[in-house]
Amino acid sequence: MAVYTQLGGEALAELIGHFDVGALISAKGIAEGVSNSNWLIETTGHDGHGARYILTVYEARTEIAGLPFFLGLLDHLAAKRCPVPRTVHDRAGAAFRMVRGKPAALIEFLPGVSVESPTPAQAGAVGAALARLHLGARDFPQNRANSLGPAQWRTLFTACGESGLGSIDPALAGTVARQLERVTAAWPAELPRGVIHADLFPDNVLMLGDEVSGLIDFYFACTDLLAYDVAVTHAAWCFDAAGHRFDAAASAALLAGYDSVRALGAAERAALPMLASAASLRFLATRAYDWLHTPADALVTRKDPLAFARRLAFYADPAQAGIFA
Amino acid sequence: MAVYTQLGGEALAELIGHFDVGALISAKGIAEGVSNSNWLIETTGHDGHGARYILTVYEARTEIAGLPFFLGLLDHLAAKRCPVPRTVHDRAGAAFRMVRGKPAALIEFLPGVSVESPTPAQAGAVGAALARLHLGARDFPQNRANSLGPAQWRTLFTACGESGLGSIDPALAGTVARQLERVTAAWPAELPRGVIHADLFPDNVLMLGDEVSGLIDFYFACTDLLAYDVAVTHAAWCFDAAGHRFDAAASAALLAGYDSVRALGAAERAALPMLASAASLRFLATRAYDWLHTPADALVTRKDPLAFARRLAFYADPAQAGIFA
Numbered sequence: 001m002a003v004y005t006q007l008g009g010e011a012l013a014e015l016i017g018h019f020d021v022g023a024l025i026s027a028k029g030i031a032e033g034v035s036n037s038n039w040l041i042e043t044t045g046h047d048g049h050g051a052r053y054i055l056t057v058y059e060a061r062t063e064i065a066g067l068p069f070f071l072g073l074l075d076h077l078a079a080k081r082c083p084v085p086r087t088v089h090d091r092a093g094a095a096f097r098m099v100r101g102k103p104a105a106l107i108e109f110l111p112g113v114s115v116e117s118p119t120p121a122q123a124g125a126v127g128a129a130l131a132r133l134h135l136g137a138r139d140f141p142q143n144r145a146n147s148l149g150p151a152q153w154r155t156l157f158t159a160c161g162e163s164g165l166g167s168i169d170p171a172l173a174g175t176v177a178r179q180l181e182r183v184t185a186a187w188p189a190e191l192p193r194g195v196i197h198a199d200l201f202p203d204n205v206l207m208l209g210d211e212v213s214g215l216i217d218f219y220f221a222c223t224d225l226l227a228y229d230v231a232v233t234h235a236a237w238c239f240d241a242a243g244h245r246f247d248a249a250a251s252a253a254l255l256a257g258y259d260s261v262r263a264l265g266a267a268e269r270a271a272l273p274m275l276a277s278a279a280s281l282r283f284l285a286t287r288a289y290d291w292l293h294t295p296a297d298a299l300v301t302r303k304d305p306l307a308f309a310r311r312l313a314f315y316a317d318p319a320q321a322g323i324f325a
Numbered sequence: 326m327a328v329y330t331q332l333g334g335e336a337l338a339e340l341i342g343h344f345d346v347g348a349l350i351s352a353k354g355i356a357e358g359v360s361n362s363n364w365l366i367e368t369t370g371h372d373g374h375g376a377r378y379i380l381t382v383y384e385a386r387t388e389i390a391g392l393p394f395f396l397g398l399l400d401h402l403a404a405k406r407c408p409v410p411r412t413v414h415d416r417a418g419a420a421f422r423m424v425r426g427k428p429a430a431l432i433e434f435l436p437g438v439s440v441e442s443p444t445p446a447q448a449g450a451v452g453a454a455l456a457r458l459h460l461g462a463r464d465f466p467q468n469r470a471n472s473l474g475p476a477q478w479r480t481l482f483t484a485c486g487e488s489g490l491g492s493i494d495p496a497l498a499g500t501v502a503r504q505l506e507r508v509t510a511a512w513p514a515e516l517p518r519g520v521i522h523a524d525l526f527p528d529n530v531l532m533l534g535d536e537v538s539g540l541i542d543f544y545f546a547c548t549d550l551l552a553y554d555v556a557v558t559h560a561a562w563c564f565d566a567a568g569h570r571f572d573a574a575a576s577a578a579l580l581a582g583y584d585s586v587r588a589l590g591a592a593e594r595a596a597l598p599m600l601a602s603a604a605s606l607r608f609l610a611t612r613a614y615d616w617l618h619t620p621a622d623a624l625v626t627r628k629d630p631l632a633f634a635r636r637l638a639f640y641a642d643p644a645q646a647g648i649f650a
Contacts, residue, residue: 008438008439008440008441008442009438009439009440009441009532010440010441010442012438024438025436025437025438025533026434026436026437026438026531027438028355028356028357028365029355029356029357030353030354030355030356030365031353031354031355032353032354040353040355040365042436109351111350111351111367112350113333113334113337113338113349113350113351113352114334115333115334115335116333116334116335116336117333117335206351207334208350
């Protein structure tokens with residue numbers, strides 16, 4: 001949520017000049033992305049009718065290695081009519097260029113706004129869009145391992161330490177140990193795999209009314225269980241932000257929306273309660289780590305880890321298994 | 326350089342609905358302004374042809390009291406064909422509305438980018454635009470005292486302390502004491518007064534090539550000496566950012582550009598070396614204060630106070646007085 005790389009008007013105009021998008025009209029640094037610098041760019045357009053783009057300069061080394069996967073995936077999905085932004089290639093055909101020693105990509109701008117309290121209709125539209133993403137990526141030729149799987153959650157929790165977790169909530173260390181054990185032991189290796197978004201929260205979905213106009217921020221995308229992506233999206237869309245209130249109507253709509261495009265198999269459905277616990281653990285792990293390692297006076301908003309401890313408690317409760325039936 | 330107030334798509338759409346600008350299409354939090362939250366907003370436009378705006382939510386109490394002055398000034402100058410953004414009034418005619426207990430204004434979006442290394446032609450265009458601003462505001466009926474005048478610089482330097490200033494540069498406390506004395510004693514109360522921008526740095530000017538397409542960020546605007554505004558703008562446009570290198574061609578162009586629209590009087594010209602020292606002290610004061618009071622690990626860029634100590638040394642050197650002759 002910051003602009004780390006400073007680029008003046010001259011540098012931006014020079015960079016934009018390598019793309020067939022017309023002349024630079026405007027550039028505003030935007031507060032999106034945790035670790036990248038982003039600008040909303042306006043140009044005269046390659047046809048002179050005006051066009052907008054997102055310019056991203058990648059700051060984190062981990063993401064740079066994945067760029068051919070991330071940017072290639074956007075092009076692949078856009079060609080399949082998924083509502084994802086296309087990468088604009090430069091005049092030499094490259095999907096990204098270097099600026100100040102960092103890779104920079106020019107990405108199509110999509111309309112829409114992120115909702116804060118999704119309606120069931122919106123959750124249903126997101127479920128369907130996720131299934132289209134899964135189907136659209138079936139013949140995408142690249143693979144990328146999930147760099148935030150159960151082994152990494154364990155590492156993050158270990159780095160928090162028992163006392164660190166205890167400082168967030170006295171019961172947290174015990175809960176985490178039990179649930180990590182349960183989830184790791186029950187991990188269903190045989191379910192259908194493919195490219196997953198892995199982070200489809202409301203702020204990564206652009207909507208116009210009840211329609212999904214854009215799926216964005218694919219920088220956690222990887223190859224993993226499709227049903228795990230359904231579980232992540234469920235945890236992201238079917239609760240209030242704090243995780244206090246489960247929205248049964250949004251849950252039913254999201255699952256029905258997904259099923260209407262790609263029917264979940266019986267084994268996938270049976271695994272969903274466990275995978276939703278796993279998804280809760282994944283966000284609990286990163287949030288707890290960030291909570292304990294971000295100075296309280298830093299100008300970034302620390303996200304409450306307990307919002308996902310509450311989801312975890314909900315999903316791990318056998319009485320709730322019926323919501324996925 | 327952050328978005329402090331969190332507004333979801335629903336809240337933004339509700340707010341935009343109070344203005345005759347069509348339906349919300351897109352909203353991106355932008356990294357502009359030090360103490361406000363800003364969004365670049367796209368709507369269908371009141372005529373359905375699409376329109377863009379800057380939505381600002383004011384966080385700082387000092388700015389809120391000045392809003393009728395700041396927003397009224399924009400409307401006044403825009404009516405005089407100055408390239409400033411117009412305030413969009415809501416359906417009830419108000420220049421700002423309250424959202425989450427804070428004032429929010431919808432302001433016209435202007436094209437252009439901020440340059441980093443101005444050419445003489447660009448400096449000349451800015452000089453002329455500044456003079457047009459001064460002339461355009463002559464019949465603006467409101468007044469606002471300068472809340473960052475010599476008395477406040479003294480307060481800021483005192484808050485830094487001799488040891489604080491000494492930690493930035495061993496000679497700084499002595500220089501500041503001497504120059505504050507000189508500038509306060511010589512302050513020319515009799516020069517022409519009017520509305521000044523008071524902060525016309527390159528990042529507050531939008532340009533398309535050599536043309537000024539927008540003057541923005543009027544939140545330091547006040548009633549003060551017009552020649553002081555020329556001095557601030559000179560200090561802002563005629564050096565490299567670090568203040569090491571003076572650009573004589575940009576300086577001559579800026580002054581000629583200003584003179585071509587509003588001729589500086591002889592007394593104003595004579596006062597410029599002193600006023601440019603004063604302008605350097607003003608930015609040295611706020612930068613030194615911020616330097617000493619911003620945690621080094623905060624996610625904001627601290628600006629080097631010495632960049633203005635160098636300008637101060639330049640302007641205070643009698644050998645340089647000729648640049649304003």
